[in-house]
Amino acid sequence: MKIAIVYGAICGGCDVAIVNWGEKLIDIAKKYDIVYWNAAVDSKLEDLEKIDHINIGIFMGSIRTDLHVKLAKLLRSKSDIIVAYGACASYGGVPGLATLTRKEKLIKDLASTITTEKIEEEDIPDPAKIPELLKTNYALIQIIDPDIIIPGCPPSSVSNEELAKFLLEYQEGTRLKEKIVFGEENSLCSICPRRPEDLHKIKMPGIYRLYEVKLDENKCFLEQGIICMGPATRAACKAPCIKNNHPCVGCMGPAPGVDDVGLKYISSVASLVMVDKEKEILEEGLAKQLDKIVDPIGVFYKYTLSNSLIAKLAKKSNKRDEKK
Amino acid sequence: MSKRYILIDPVTRVEGEARVVIVVNGKNSIDEIYYEILSTRGFESFCIGRAVEELPRITSTICGVCSWAHHVASGKTLDKLFGREPPITAKKIRELAYYMQIIDSHLLHFGVMALPDLVFPETDPLTRNIIGLLKVEPKIASTILGTRRYIKQIEKIFGGKPIHAAFMIPGGVTRSLKEEDVEKLKEQVGELKKLIIDILDFFKNRIVKSELYQSLLNDESYMLKTYYMGLIGSGRELTFYDGKLKIIDSEGREIAVFNVDDYTEYIAEYMSNWSYSKFPYLRKLGWHGFDEKYILRVGPLARINVVDKVPTEIGGNEYKEMIESLGGKPIHNTMAYHWARIIEIVYSIERMEEMLDDPDLLSKDTVNLEGEPRYEGMGVIEAPRGVLIHHYKSDEHFIATHVNIITPTTFNNAAINTELKKVARKHLDLTNGDRVEYKVLNKLEMSIRAYDPCNSCAAHVIDLSTSDEFKVLIIEKETGRKRLVKYKVV
């Protein structure tokens, strides 16, 4: 059987996550020919185009250029099973933070960094022209329909075990009855080693930014006043960041039943902030705390902005600006 | 005869998306070669407006192979922006953890990306990889894959996640190490060191002594006489986590030693419309196109060239042996990057072993919250591929207002483009019409791979073209026939 690993806009972390299979890669290579994988295998785009049929197509990265769209569609047309591998393919990932930045602005920002001194448009022949950036960043799932979604930046070792198992058990020609999302049907809090006194009565004693306080190594982050994305995030890892005393940043994407992480979080976390002091500090005092969240997009949508409801609304609303 | 184009699309066994376009004129000689980075995500744009303390997690995703380099460089930049001096324990934990990144990335590159070229460069392209290697050299291939287990476990102890770690905060690290952590680390580092020594032996006995590698080392086309830049420690020794930047010229003369705070005096960048990566150059020399006389290189070979010593036992000896056998410094042969990388792997594991006996590691004092904010910070680190600079400015609420990141692959971008021309002019036989052998094209890719480019890192952007069509020239493998395929912008 054949596996192809194809990229959108990537960082390479997903590649390393696959290489971290280590010796397991040998078992997988016994069952499958890896026919395309830029990081490790020497087949070229023309080779991929010539292949008629692929059993498992793994797509990593977000969709940022016209070439990525082409590759995604090509892979879908040839593969029985498409795996959206990693946060970028699944939800747009960190590059999705550029979802609401106009392409022209993006280029202008990059061209005006402090060391950029000389800019020239060279006269280049057509075949040497590079792929065009799309207007915005997309998740793979906005372009094609995958069969398996493996969230995570990058997918956790638990998910990788699960994928290896799937690949080793997979029988040629089998199609999935429904889309599978890897991970548990629960939020990260359900597996978090830090137990608040009462999970349903968490109080946030204000809001503190990561640079303001020494982090307690055992206490629930919310109870320390630290924004932790756990409540709105799928449990598809073993909470490694939290075990390392860093709050969850939401790389596993929305928890089951949640489709917009930020909105869910605003609804839930808002209830927790100074919940026992509301009548003393009133609206003014609450506002002062909430102002500590200086960048709601960056905190709530670090990995999921591209495919979020709020981005869709913003696009509807900002159309006029784009035409200008 | 009109112009024709040869494509290597994509360049493989490198990280990220890149392509080579060779423009051949009617007289069968090469007009131009482009090493193109094919995508950007625009970090320097979308990092603006973010709370600065989030940047170590965000910028880490610039690169998944050297995610720790970005994570740590970003944290160091924040130390300065907040005006905080991390406690000694935090510094040591960072440095110790960071050696793991060097080993991780170098081993990955050596095993998965470089080694097939050094063992069987002319084999069928479809088996010229780590899986193919398992059949030909089962012992070394499984040793390399075997290292992943230890690397993963060690990285988990420091960073939580092995990739896109979570431990850098302004003024320190998130958590202290417990005694059992250190015990576990000692055990894992010991095991990993055994494998690394096996890999070193393999490299010295099977690669260095091979005719193939020797011929590569003696191939003038894989040689660039350039400037070099790298960090040096307080004793001018090899260092990764911290130090001063040193620049030497192609004769080995010291041009400058400076703090990263002054980097804009020394470094400027050129931007063009055919690559999503810029081209840094020495500001005082100016941009002179792809002329090796003016080009700057970074990375393992540059580090070996700028430092006075490699201060560990085995690593130090290997360093001396390498210099001796290559006829002294500076070493200009790009294929020596592989050798330098192996030395750095050995040095790093030795340093880890040394540091694990340091009692400072166990202190609970892991973060300093005091300091006078400067609202601007520059941080530098030796990433596996070379000098990495982060530079942020913020407003009074610590929201980022300017972000500049210069990655090692960006630094080497001009060198890669320059060297490709030399390699192609020497090795490509263009008299045979459109037919080009794959194994010959691989010689070009070998030049690129020696730099271990991380094209995801390199992706700054400019695209000045407004065309709504994009064309790809396909050259068929068997027949050498070309087809021009057009794509519409969506």
Add this chain to the structure above:
Amino acid sequence: MSWKPKIVAFFCKWCAGSAADLAGVSRLQYPSNIIPIIVPCTGRISARNIIEAFMNGADGVLIGGCHTPNDCHYLAGNFKAFKRVYLLKKLLKQVGIEPERLRIEWISATEAKKLVQVTNEFVKEIKKLGPLHRGE
């Protein structure tokens, strides 16, 4: 111009909802742009409910709840609503949508006049901002 702003108003049944009834009984008119939705408590309105209203064509969303600190029938639902709205306004601003399109007011069951005044003001403000789904 044919465009008429559409405004979804979530009114708590204990206060603003009753004020709307009272306005009707008292023959006080509030603008027909307002589409009132009566909810048991403003603390039950999620951020998602608000965004869905915008997605489905609302140009403005008004929330009417009980006066703080002590009027909430469920103790602190109004504070919850305040916190959500406050954060959501920040988010709207960040994604390029005028935060003035979302407004929260405390209106007791007896304040029919305030209700009329607030709705009139809000309609005027939204008219000034223009349609949300621009250019569609």
